[in-house]
Amino acid sequence: MRVAILGLGDIGRLVARCALKRGYSVVGGVDIDPAKIGADVGELAGVGRIGKQVYGSLEDLMKNEDIDVLFQSTTSYLDQAYKQFKPAVENGISIVSTCETLVYPYYRYPELAAEIDRVARHSGAAVLGAGINPGYLLDVLPVFMTAPCISVESIVAVRQLDAAKRRPPFRKKVGVGMRLEEYSEKLRRGEYTGHVGMAESALLIAKALRIRVDGVEEDQVPVAADRTFESAGITVRPGEVRGVESRCVVRSAGREAVRLEFKALVGAEEYEEVTIRGEPSITWRSSGTPGDLGT
Amino acid sequence: MRVAILGLGDIGRLVARCALKRGYSVVGGVDIDPAKIGADVGELAGVGRIGKQVYGSLEDLMKNEDIDVLFQSTTSYLDQAYKQFKPAVENGISIVSTCETLVYPYYRYPELAAEIDRVARHSGAAVLGAGINPGYLLDVLPVFMTAPCISVESIVAVRQLDAAKRRPPFRKKVGVGMRLEEYSEKLRRGEYTGHVGMAESALLIAKALRIRVDGVEEDQVPVAADRTFESAGITVRPGEVRGVESRCVVRSAGREAVRLEFKALVGAEEYEEVTIRGEPSITWRSSGTPGDLGT
Structure with a gap:
């Protein structure tokens, strides 16, 4: 090819x-x-x-x-x-x-x-x-993990990674090391994107599982360091941005049917966790999908 | 349909x-x-x-x-x-x-x-x-979990379940409550099957990941209770069969490329664990895929 x-x-x-x-x-x-x-x-x-x-x-x-x-x-x-x-x-x-x-x-x-x-x-x-997030970790893989279930009530998928271990452009778009007010302002103005694709993942899950979508809520919150964090040669001091937390919720029939969380923070433990509530309920947790191979 | x-x-x-x-x-x-x-x-x-x-x-x-x-x-x-x-x-x-x-x-x-x-x-x-094991948990799902990997050196997938929580025919085929010698003899004679499908799962993984198969080894070992186990209304006394442990290894180029283990034992903790060694290495562990829905 x-x-x-x-x-x-x-x-x-x-x-x-x-x-x-x-x-x-x-x-x-x-x-x-x-x-x-x-x-x-x-x-x-x-x-x-x-x-x-x-x-x-x-x-x-x-x-x-x-x-x-x-x-x-x-x-x-x-x-x-x-x-x-x-x-x-x-x-x-x-x-x-x-x-x-x-x-x-x-x-x-x-x-x-x-x-x-x-x-x-x-x-x-x-x-x-295509891609790992969105496109796999918080959408296609969780859907695949419902294969043993007769019915699914809700899916919660969380990905947390150490922003210090990522490529410079990624660290930049999640605000690593910036002053909180400055990054918040740049996020608001759209100058910095933070993490893009949460609603895309949530809607992909909803479509695959035939969940009726009554509402989609996305938000993204910069996280300021409350102490000094050092990881992979990157240092973030108190008050500087450690990264962002993104969330997306799909509501269906008055309840949360899909909840996704993505946390990219300097010094954070790396893992993914998928919790399926249904018949049966199953939770899978990973050791993390590291680095930019898992962008 | x-x-x-x-x-x-x-x-x-x-x-x-x-x-x-x-x-x-x-x-x-x-x-x-x-x-x-x-x-x-x-x-x-x-x-x-x-x-x-x-x-x-x-x-x-x-x-x-x-x-x-x-x-x-x-x-x-x-x-x-x-x-x-x-x-x-x-x-x-x-x-x-x-x-x-x-x-x-x-x-x-x-x-x-x-x-x-x-x-x-x-x-x-x-x-x-089709089915969950073989057909999903120890083969198709582990293959799907390699999606973020550029290369895969080996896969180890383990499933452990509490045989007491399974349907009576399943408990019977893994020997629950029988005398060890009697069950071992029945396994040897093929009168009882134990767990079937380990080589099928291992070869499915090898085929999907284009691993050259130089050898397939399967074995199945009845496990005797070393103390009394009680779970889900089932009691197994010392010396009686708690269940079986099945293993299958695919060898490729002088090393273990795929290792699968299935442990169905009265009173055992329920989980699955998939360990992928490669670029990157990733481990996923579940809370278990319970009951006969996950046969």
């Missing part, structure tokens, strides 16, 4: 490395960073020269290479992501994207979701929003 | 109850027990009369009812199971079976697996060996 990478930031380079390790034929990449254009994709991915380069635009890449699947890792928002991968979809190239809001596009971008579906059906491409 | 139940023992009746709760149209059943023939399937399932009866043979059922899918819960061994469901497959009726050895039929019944495949393709039926 011939694959290409759109966006060679931290995650895009990791995707390229995985693709090469899995034996896919990586035929090129696209980035807007002048310092990356012309570079060898294998070298950027840290596995050595493969003789395939980074282009400055998707059009240039498509002119020079045959592509089956385009991996995209650039933005959390589908309106921006779609502008970037649209030419590929129109040419029948399938998309696998880390764009969080593409995991369940019908919530924030219902019209765009319909348009992408139309264009993709016409060209024969598939378009998938 | 019109479904029918072949075998209305403890599990078959539970399957009928689930099917009715899920809204499937249950059109009848088959059993060889004269006391059940002519009975109402809904009444046997404990949900009240549905006006559909148990027939004495699959042929009688097929003569009287249209069926899309036949659920079978009768035996652990595919040679016996196939004799029972063959007329349905030949008539294009799909099979979902709890037969443990059908979950991965290519190991113990390679010729039969090929024959079933041929007959089913010809008639358009699907034939699936």
